[in-house]
Amino acid sequence: MWRPDLYLNRPSILLAWLLSGAGGVCVAAPLGLPPVPVPADNPITEIKVALGEKLFRDPRFSRTGAVSCSTCHEPAKAFTDSPLETSEGVNHLSGTRNAPTLANVAYFKQMFWDGRARDLEDQSRHPFVNPVEMGLADRAPIIALVRTDPDYVRMFREAFSKEPAEIGMQEIMKAIATFERTLLFGDSPFDRWYYSGERGALSEAAQRGFKVFMEDGRCQSCHTIEPAYALFTDNRFHNIGVGIQRVERDLSRIQSAWLTARARGINVDKSVLSSGTSAELGRFVISEALDDIGAFKTPTLRNVAVTPPYMHDGSLQTLREVVDFYDHGGVPDATDPVSDFVSGGIRPLHLTDEQLADLVAFLESLTSPAFAGLATATKGP
Amino acid sequence: MTIDSNRRAFLRHGTAAVAAALLPVTLVDVAQARGVEPFTFAVLSDAHLQQMRGAEFVRSWDRGLRRAIAEVNLLTPAPDFVVFGGDLAHAGRRDELDHGAELLSALRAPVRHVVGEHDYYLDLGNAWSQLFGAQWYSFDHKGVHFIVLNSVLTDAAWMDAYSARPRERMEAVIGLGQAGAPAFQVGDAQRAWLAQDLRVVSKPTPIVVLSHAPLQRLYRGWNFWTEDSDAVHALLRPFDRVTVIYGHVHQLQYSRVGNITFFSAMSTAWPYPYPESYAQAVDVLPTLSIPENRADPFFERDGAGWQFINLASVKTELYYNLYNNPARSVIVNAHGDPEDTTYAAAAGRVPSQQHY
Amino acid sequence: MKTGCRKAILAGVIVATALASPAAAADPFSAEDVAHWQSQFMDVVQTGRALWVDPKLGANNVTCGQCHPNAADTHPETYPKFQKQLGRVVLLWEMINWCLRNPLEGRAMAPDDARLIALQAYMTYERRGTALDPGKH
Numbered sequence: 001m002w003r004p005d006l007y008l009n010r011p012s013i014l015l016a017w018l019l020s021g022a023g024g025v026c027v028a029a030p031l032g033l034p035p036v037p038v039p040a041d042n043p044i045t046e047i048k049v050a051l052g053e054k055l056f057r058d059p060r061f062s063r064t065g066a067v068s069c070s071t072c073h074e075p076a077k078a079f080t081d082s083p084l085e086t087s088e089g090v091n092h093l094s095g096t097r098n099a100p101t102l103a104n105v106a107y108f109k110q111m112f113w114d115g116r117a118r119d120l121e122d123q124s125r126h127p128f129v130n131p132v133e134m135g136l137a138d139r140a141p142i143i144a145l146v147r148t149d150p151d152y153v154r155m156f157r158e159a160f161s162k163e164p165a166e167i168g169m170q171e172i173m174k175a176i177a178t179f180e181r182t183l184l185f186g187d188s189p190f191d192r193w194y195y196s197g198e199r200g201a202l203s204e205a206a207q208r209g210f211k212v213f214m215e216d217g218r219c220q221s222c223h224t225i226e227p228a229y230a231l232f233t234d235n236r237f238h239n240i241g242v243g244i245q246r247v248e249r250d251l252s253r254i255q256s257a258w259l260t261a262r263a264r265g266i267n268v269d270k271s272v273l274s275s276g277t278s279a280e281l282g283r284f285v286i287s288e289a290l291d292d293i294g295a296f297k298t299p300t301l302r303n304v305a306v307t308p309p310y311m312h313d314g315s316l317q318t319l320r321e322v323v324d325f326y327d328h329g330g331v332p333d334a335t336d337p338v339s340d341f342v343s344g345g346i347r348p349l350h351l352t353d354e355q356l357a358d359l360v361a362f363l364e365s366l367t368s369p370a371f372a373g374l375a376t377a378t379k380g381p
Numbered sequence: 382m383t384i385d386s387n388r389r390a391f392l393r394h395g396t397a398a399v400a401a402a403l404l405p406v407t408l409v410d411v412a413q414a415r416g417v418e419p420f421t422f423a424v425l426s427d428a429h430l431q432q433m434r435g436a437e438f439v440r441s442w443d444r445g446l447r448r449a450i451a452e453v454n455l456l457t458p459a460p461d462f463v464v465f466g467g468d469l470a471h472a473g474r475r476d477e478l479d480h481g482a483e484l485l486s487a488l489r490a491p492v493r494h495v496v497g498e499h500d501y502y503l504d505l506g507n508a509w510s511q512l513f514g515a516q517w518y519s520f521d522h523k524g525v526h527f528i529v530l531n532s533v534l535t536d537a538a539w540m541d542a543y544s545a546r547p548r549e550r551m552e553a554v555i556g557l558g559q560a561g562a563p564a565f566q567v568g569d570a571q572r573a574w575l576a577q578d579l580r581v582v583s584k585p586t587p588i589v590v591l592s593h594a595p596l597q598r599l600y601r602g603w604n605f606w607t608e609d610s611d612a613v614h615a616l617l618r619p620f621d622r623v624t625v626i627y628g629h630v631h632q633l634q635y636s637r638v639g640n641i642t643f644f645s646a647m648s649t650a651w652p653y654p655y656p657e658s659y660a661q662a663v664d665v666l667p668t669l670s671i672p673e674n675r676a677d678p679f680f681e682r683d684g685a686g687w688q689f690i691n692l693a694s695v696k697t698e699l700y701y702n703l704y705n706n707p708a709r710s711v712i713v714n715a716h717g718d719p720e721d722t723t724y725a726a727a728a729g730r731v732p733s734q735q736h737y
Numbered sequence: 738m739k740t741g742c743r744k745a746i747l748a749g750v751i752v753a754t755a756l757a758s759p760a761a762a763a764d765p766f767s768a769e770d771v772a773h774w775q776s777q778f779m780d781v782v783q784t785g786r787a788l789w790v791d792p793k794l795g796a797n798n799v800t801c802g803q804c805h806p807n808a809a810d811t812h813p814e815t816y817p818k819f820q821k822q823l824g825r826v827v828l829l830w831e832m833i834n835w836c837l838r839n840p841l842e843g844r845a846m847a848p849d850d851a852r853l854i855a856l857q858a859y860m861t862y863e864r865r866g867t868a869l870d871p872g873k874h
Contacts (some may be wrong), residue, residue: 342444
């Protein structure tokens, strides 16, 4: 059931929606975030949001009737399926990716860890037909359902002014994307400290950790914090050393095989979730640029403390493991060799134990009030 | 194999060899082939391996060379050979050259070496020659005549002044813009050798000259300079098609003088600013090139990289693979001028190329 | 030459005396003073130049001059500006410190450190004659 009070920080927005009727609404952002980009051909309306949420939670759009978007992006878990390392779809089939949070997903310029979907609308159509996600053979059952289920018929008519026969994947994608665009979460202790000037909002350790984040930790360049707001992502792709070791020795054959397969029209979405080797090529599967081998999208750090495990493959369990990984220059252990394909932005940091602990404390301050009650991943040395 | 200048069109042919070969290169039309089989070779240059102490070298430059080697080894089909364009070492030390030789041994293709001033001036190329052989030589490959020059020599008087002070001699050339730095040249002896070498080369034979210095007089202040370039050009003038590939400048440059097309090779370590950006520089020859996209120094080696040359009989294409930077492709167009395939039209330029 | 020099100084003294009436006295410096202060400045510029090519400035033997020959591409005329690497608007010396800590893997300097001042003197001197363009990326 649509619970706007759960997802929105400003009552005025809810009021604006209620008053807007069929017109589009400009969604104001929470503290610490900029205005949400909304495409001109898919304005936000209250009914479309409600419809999108209903589709998001509906498990009938899967082969077994048990998997919905919310299976892997559970609202109560900050829109992840923590603590799973890689997500599980129908019959608990495992893919290759850790489910990223959908909190603040609207600020990304490409979707998925490798950016293979160009926007939220495009992203939403893929999991339905991926064998390890919803596992449908094709999208016909989805369309059939929304054209016949009375609740869907009513909501689609109201949201799009269209009769069932006119409803297709376009409307479904738009509704889901619209719902996701409203999942905005800022107003964390960090936001109150940095943007509202609330001195006491951040602990001493977290304040020291902020300094590490901005200076010796070299975090800010990719996980951006700016004077007006903090997206914590540069919307770019970088190889930081995760997963590349699994394929590096055989990389010549793997990338060559990929290029051939792609030239022959292989389905990218299905391949990257089923092939452990193609999955590790990262952004390269789309751009085919050598610079993008093993490169993945910079995720947001908002709510990171409550969304373990970490990285595109869920291979790091705690925040301490994460900062240690960066401290070592892109390897889990300081003695591991660093891959030749790691980005020039990653290098050993030589942080002290105290700096590492402070950095973790800072990361823990990025949790929004809606998720403050969730368990945090603070275990570690 | 059907050749099409459009890479995407190439994809539709779908053979494994085509798909693999498309990795960095657009193959050009060889309909005008004159008996030269198209082939590719890679150029890595200016690694500047810099010893800190003992077995510790500056990490960033090491990683730049390692990455280039790893990426070149991915090319399928493999390039016929790899050229190392000079300045393997930064301070000319034996340890640096040995370290470089060890790293380069991971290359699967055979390597041809060019000497740079950073390799040469500490001991006048002694250690370098022990490792890599002759400082000037020529070889033929699939109908193309390759000439390698030592273009970083200088006049005898300057050399004599430093004959007993090798460290200071090296210091005098180690940085750009230093007072008292010598003008580089090919020199009389080598030009005489070149004249002899060219005597048996026929006019239509494509010639590629591999040099460290630009074989042009670009900017004396930073020694982007070959003092006797006019004399060298004169020797090359009788031939139909000459391509000069040079390192040293650590930036994207390409130009044309008559029958000679010039292409720079990037450094695997770091990019240099364009000489035009130095406010006090006078007599700077403006490059015709569209500048590389400005680097973000947070990403180490942004704007460094390596290159891959497709040498067909008529047209040449040079593909620059830059770290953390969009790749650039320069092709010799119908007028014989090198032209950037992406940014040639002014409307296509991006702020990164203008905010220098 | 000497006569001319003496004449010039004399002229300066006369002018200075003429202006020395209480109503007009401000900052009565002479050409000699200017030359003296200029040479003090140039000394610091020279120090900055020496630091610019000093492998001991950072911790990895890399010098500023390797990436920035003659301080090219440092653009002192564009500060203050939003510096992407620091995520906020900064002054030139803050970016120098970023370079000291990052590409040179060394330590930052205090803003009043004589070395930091010398570096800035050198950089700005190499950029003399260029119009101010504050904020330019």
